[in-house]
Every structure is written in structure tokens, then in C-alpha cells.
Amino acid sequence: MKPNILIVDDEMNLARKLEMALRHEYHVISTHQPERALEIFRNGDFDLVISGIQMPKLSGFEILRAVKETHPLIGVILLTGEIPDRAEPTVKIPQRGANDYLLKPVRMRELKVAIQSVLKNQRQYLENKRCFQELVHRAYTDSLTGLSNRHYFESQFKLEFERSERYDRPLSCIILDIDDFKRINHAFGHRMGDQVLNQIGDLLLNSFRSCDLKCRFGGEEFVLLAPEADKEVVITIAEKLRRTISKKSFAFMGTPFRVAGSVGVATCWRKNFKSASDLLHAAEAALMKAKREGKNCVRVYTPLLLQGLRSAGPTPNQV
Numbered sequence: 001m002k003p004n005i006l007i008v009d010d011e012m013n014l015a016r017k018l019e020m021a022l023r024h025e026y027h028v029i030s031t032h033q034p035e036r037a038l039e040i041f042r043n044g045d046f047d048l049v050i051s052g053i054q055m056p057k058l059s060g061f062e063i064l065r066a067v068k069e070t071h072p073l074i075g076v077i078l079l080t081g082e083i084p085d086r087a088e089p090t091v092k093i094p095q096r097g098a099n100d101y102l103l104k105p106v107r108m109r110e111l112k113v114a115i116q117s118v119l120k121n122q123r124q125y126l127e128n129k130r131c132f133q134e135l136v137h138r139a140y141t142d143s144l145t146g147l148s149n150r151h152y153f154e155s156q157f158k159l160e161f162e163r164s165e166r167y168d169r170p171l172s173c174i175i176l177d178i179d180d181f182k183r184i185n186h187a188f189g190h191r192m193g194d195q196v197l198n199q200i201g202d203l204l205l206n207s208f209r210s211c212d213l214k215c216r217f218g219g220e221e222f223v224l225l226a227p228e229a230d231k232e233v234v235i236t237i238a239e240k241l242r243r244t245i246s247k248k249s250f251a252f253m254g255t256p257f258r259v260a261g262s263v264g265v266a267t268c269w270r271k272n273f274k275s276a277s278d279l280l281h282a283a284e285a286a287l288m289k290a291k292r293e294g295k296n297c298v299r300v301y302t303p304l305l306l307q308g309l310r311s312a313g314p315t316p317n318q319v
Contacts, residue, residue: 145201
């Protein structure tokens with residue numbers, strides 16, 4: 001796809017000459033009416049603007065400022081008839097944000113080299129930005145499920161907890177653990193186990209509120225953080241999660257099977273927890289209770305729960 005270039009110069013012959021010289025390599029629109037330049041620019045999708053400086057009604061510097069305010073990445077090359085060492089404004093062109101400037105009369109070879117340089121820098125910037133965004137995505141995303149990873153979850157969890165405390169709003173934490181997941185790996189292999197985890201990740205991403213933070217916490221354990229969800233709301237969310245998973249059908253070489261999950265829930269509201277880690281620990285305690293009471297169920301944290309778990313001894317998974 002050819003880049004789009006807008007040429008603005010009050011010298012009609014120059015504007016037309018530049019358009020004719022560049023039209024074979026680029027999509028070019030030219031105008032010798034500077035006052036129309038910004039309207040044309042806003043109605044187009046330009047990669048580069050070439051503009052004279054000293055023009056009636058609208059100067060090249062005004063066009064430069066408007067272009068950069070709209071999109072800093074769009075390149076601007078300014079054309080001037082002033083000699084640099086005799087004109088302070090010209091010397092300051094790069095300082096005003098222009099990507100390059102050329103003296104009139106314009107030499108086409110120099111102009112084409114300048115255009116290629118500006119567009120190359122644009123492409124390099126976009127590629128660097130894409131690579132950076134991909135690195136950030138990888139750093140915060142679980143590669144198997146597409147959910148947030150534990151590192152990202154813990155950083156966001158602290159922020160959400162602080163917001164909950166500051167504005168006295170409920171914040172709920174749900175922990176899901178796939179029951180007897182090792183049996184799936186032993187019976188069908190780790191590749192099938194990975195497929196199960198991947199599809200559960202899809203369920204979390206697509207079946208619950210967009211404002212909820214979904215995370216693969218480790219192994220077959222998932223965490224869902226639900227801002228603005230009080231105890232009643234989060235129990236409904238947790239039960240929906242358990243029920244959705246238990247109804248999900250999987251298959252290995254034509255053999256259908258299902259999985260189930262135990263769910264622990266805890267809700268922070270009105271400063272009943274001192275820290276985000278305390279809230280997470282409470283949800284884990286509720287999960288342990290669900291495991292002890294038959295699995296494939298939802299259990300909610302209560303202040304007496306930790307004491308009861310200590311007296312009960314280790315869970316079967318901890319033995």
C-alpha cells in the first residue's frame with residue numbers, strides 16, 4: 001500500500017510540480033491554498049505532510065503544530081526559501097517538531113531521500129512499539145490460557161484492594177481448583193490436561209464480567225477478582241463458575257469426560273481484611289473447606305473458618 005502524502009504550498013506551480021514528481025510512488029494530494037490544508041488533512045489518512053513555511057493566512061509552523069497535535073507520529077517536512085544561517089526561525093525548525101526541512105528551490109532527489117527517511121523512521125517506531133507491546137503482553141499473560149498470570153494478578157490485586165478500602169466498596173476473590181486434575185493427566189496425558197486448562201481459561205474470559213480480573217494462579221488453580229461484588233453477588237458468580245465447568249464436555253480420542261471444580265470465596269468490605277494477601281488467604285481457606293466437604297462445591301469464608309481448618313489437620317492433597 002502506497003503511503004499518503006499531503007503537499008501544501010502557496011506557490012501553485014511548486015505544489016503541482018511536487019505532486020506530479022511523487023505520484024508514481026505515493027498517493028499524493030496537493031493544495032496551493034494553505035487555509036484549506038487542515039480541512040484536507042482531517043478528512044484524509046496521511047502518513048506525511050510537506051509544507052512551505054512562509055504562506056499567507058496559515059504558516060507552515062501552524063500546520064506543523066496542528067498535525068503533531070492530531071497525531072505526533074505523522075511526519076512533517078517543511079520547505080523554506082530562507083538560508084539557515086541568516087534566519088533564526090529556520091534554524092529552529094527541528095526544535096519545533098518538524099522531521100526535516102529543505103531549501104527552495106527543491107531538489108527532487110533530496111526530497112525523495114527525506115521522504116524515505118521519515119517513512120522509514122515511522123515504520124521502525126511502529127515495529128518497536130509492536131514488539132514492546134508483545135513483550136508486555138507476554139510478561140503479564142499466561143501463555144497456555146491467555147489469562148493474566150500470577151505476577152500481573154498480584155500487582156493489580158493490591159491496586160483493587162486499595163481502591164476498595166479508599167472508597168469503601170466491596171471486593172471479592174474467587175479461587176477455583178480443578179478437582180482430581182492429576183488423574184486427567186495420568187489417564188489422558190499432559191497434552192489433554194493442557195487442553196482442559198486452555199478451555200477453562202476460555203470459559204473464564206468469555207462467560208464472566210469484563211471488569212473481573214481472571215488469572216491462572218498456578219497449575220490447575222485459577223483466581224477471579226470481582227470488584228463491586230458483595231457477598232451475595234459473588235456467591236452467584238462462583239456458583240455459575242462451578243456449574244459452567246461441570247457442564248463442560250471434553251473428549252479424548254472419542255472418549256467423553258467431564259471435570260469438576262472446587263471454589264472458595266471471600267469478600268472484603270468495610271475493612272474486614274487488613275491486606276490483599278489476607279483476602280487471598282481467606283479465599284484459599286474457603287477453597288480448602290470445599291475440598292474437605294466433597295469437592296465440586298462452593299464455600300464462603302467466615303471468620304471461624306481458619307480456626308476450624310487448623311483443628312482439622314492437613315487436607316488430603318497436603319498429605
